[in-house]
Amino acid sequence: MLNVSNLMVFFENALALNDFSMEVKEGQIVGIVGSNSAGKTTLMNTLSGLIIDMRIKEKRRGGERITVYGKVVFNGEDITETKPNDRVKKGIVLCRERHPIFPESDVLENLKIAGYLKKASRVREMIDYVFNLFPALIDLKSKKAGFLSGGEQQMLAVGMALVARPTLLLLDEPLLGLSPMMQNLLVEAVKGLRNNSGITVLLSEQFARPVLPMIDYGYVLENGMLMLTGTGQELMDNPEIKAAYFGV
Amino acid sequence: MKRRKERIDRGIKARSEDIFALSSYREMFYLLVPRAIPVVGLLGVAPFLSPYWKEVFISTAVYALLAISWDLLISAGLVSLGQSLFYGIGSYVAGALNYYWGWSPLFTIPVATLVGGVLCTVMLLPVLRLRGIYFAMVTLVLPLMLMRLVEATRILGGTEGLTGLTPFPNPVTSFYIIQIALLIALFGFRRIIDSDYGLVIRGINDNDRSVMSAGINIYWYKTQILFLGASVGSFAGAFGTHVDMFAGMPGFALDYSLLPVASAVVGGMGTFAGPMIGAFILVPLSEVLRALGALRIVFYGLFLVVFIVALPEGIFPYMQRKYHQFERWVEIE
Numbered sequence: 245m246l247n248v249s250n251l252m253v254f255f256e257n258a259l260a261l262n263d264f265s266m267e268v269k270e271g272q273i274v275g276i277v278g279s280n281s282a283g284k285t286t287l288m289n290t291l292s293g294l295i296i297d298m299r300i301k302e303k304r305r306g307g308e309r310i311t312v313y314g315k316v317v318f319n320g321e322d323i324t325e326t327k328p329n330d331r332v333k334k335g336i337v338l339c340r341e342r343h344p345i346f347p348e349s350d351v352l353e354n355l356k357i358a359g360y361l362k363k364a365s366r367v368r369e370m371i372d373y374v375f376n377l378f379p380a381l382i383d384l385k386s387k388k389a390g391f392l393s394g395g396e397q398q399m400l401a402v403g404m405a406l407v408a409r410p411t412l413l414l415l416d417e418p419l420l421g422l423s424p425m426m427q428n429l430l431v432e433a434v435k436g437l438r439n440n441s442g443i444t445v446l447l448s449e450q451f452a453r454p455v456l457p458m459i460d461y462g463y464v465l466e467n468g469m470l471m472l473t474g475t476g477q478e479l480m481d482n483p484e485i486k487a488a489y490f491g492v
Numbered sequence: 493m494k495r496r497k498e499r500i501d502r503g504i505k506a507r508s509e510d511i512f513a514l515s516s517y518r519e520m521f522y523l524l525v526p527r528a529i530p531v532v533g534l535l536g537v538a539p540f541l542s543p544y545w546k547e548v549f550i551s552t553a554v555y556a557l558l559a560i561s562w563d564l565l566i567s568a569g570l571v572s573l574g575q576s577l578f579y580g581i582g583s584y585v586a587g588a589l590n591y592y593w594g595w596s597p598l599f600t601i602p603v604a605t606l607v608g609g610v611l612c613t614v615m616l617l618p619v620l621r622l623r624g625i626y627f628a629m630v631t632l633v634l635p636l637m638l639m640r641l642v643e644a645t646r647i648l649g650g651t652e653g654l655t656g657l658t659p660f661p662n663p664v665t666s667f668y669i670i671q672i673a674l675l676i677a678l679f680g681f682r683r684i685i686d687s688d689y690g691l692v693i694r695g696i697n698d699n700d701r702s703v704m705s706a707g708i709n710i711y712w713y714k715t716q717i718l719f720l721g722a723s724v725g726s727f728a729g730a731f732g733t734h735v736d737m738f739a740g741m742p743g744f745a746l747d748y749s750l751l752p753v754a755s756a757v758v759g760g761m762g763t764f765a766g767p768m769i770g771a772f773i774l775v776p777l778s779e780v781l782r783a784l785g786a787l788r789i790v791f792y793g794l795f796l797v798v799f800i801v802a803l804p805e806g807i808f809p810y811m812q813r814k815y816h817q818f819e820r821w822v823e824i825e
Contacts, residue, residue, distance in 0.1 A: 252824065257498055306805030306813065311496045313824070 245270045245444055246412060251314035253286050260286040262468045268446055273438050275455050276448040278465035284448035285341060288416040292338035293328035335411030341420055343397035347390025351381055351400055354389050358404035367407060374403035377433050395426035415447035427454045452489035456480045498822045505816045534671040546663055550735060552775040553670040554728045559752035559767035560677050561724040567685055567762055568717040569697035571624060574631030576748035578725025582608040584648055586730035587739025591654040601730045608726025613719045620714050635744040642741055653740020666735055677724050681764050693717055758799055760806020769807050
């Protein structure tokens, strides 16, 4: 479904991603695991196309020059230079890190904004689906999103991404700042997405413990370099991963 | 073979960043040149200018002062669209002191600087809690309001204004007074904003809640910056009023509000030198274009648009980067 080959991303002279290649097959949950500054967010921005926007903005401000080399192929089509809005139309939807919601609007409005370009009936359908997935949001329907707790905001953020009807959902650090209980809830929801709706999920995360058991395939990044790949089980059995991420 | 352009600090920049800058004349020269250019440029050109261009230079410097004052306010996140408030208040205070009590410019200008600063600060104090566009709206409205107040109540000369004020002894004096004031504002404000105090100011612009969380009363700091900015604007007004020998409603004109903003955008915001350079391009340019008559504004606007599209970061940050860094092609893999 998604093929990334020899991706290199420079922020001015700093190399954020170095010769990174990966593949995501349809119906899989693929995980990118790595510590801070591993290049997870850069990868997500490159896949969603946000980096193109960042590149233009930085250039206009005379800021850091962003250079991208390599190839991103989605369903057989080269999308390396495709704009982020066109990528969403193709089905790649990113849920950015740190709860990207509209704090001044209420929950229902947030979901409606996310589906603005879709047909009203489809949006209603998707909103029902989101409320089904996260029943906790139903009671918060008309509450301002800015006053939601971190976990509720993250649920809403994932819900917003879903309303845009992705075929490939990119989740950037979905567990950031959530309690273990909330983490479990979200992990179950992501599993449900794959099993019930057939949405392919690519998620990046620092917390390997809740993530590794659910992924079909994983990539371990460190300082922009690909260190290890394997299925979730293989990665969990790897002694280095055990030492670095599980403290065993 | 793929290539990309690399941006690297010049060796001399790295060397001149610490005490070793003093070890060779080359490094000292490197540090000195950018700082010497405005000093020599502003103070040294006087003999080469015709009387007409001297006048232009003086009014340019007045706009540059207003632009620098605008830039100081923007460093603290205060978007001001009312530099003419500062200019007008300064001009009326100095004008009134001179007109009614016969004070000489030697006293009216310093007093107007301080009193103008305090008056403007007090006037804007209630809206200091507002941010962004709300603060901007109030600063935009206040000078227009004061203008109508003068017109309606006929105080301070009403629509006629206060005329026949004491001029400066000669054009050379006024020329040097404004240039030196401009240099003091430029280097002084740069010093302030580079200090730890400036760190707080820039922090307020960046994320005021974080600054509050550090136990700092941001409104007190905003008040101080507002007073500094307003004082500089009032100085420009007091100076301008003695140059024109007139204080009146035109002091609140929109020109004094908008040109500083345009200068800052052209020159590069938050750098102080940028807005000054911007003013020194825009004001003389508008004089040169005077020959075109009504088409002047068209070309002026066109220039602004082209400039903002082509170099959105501003002239000064661009020059700064070229001075400190070089670029070269490198091959990857």
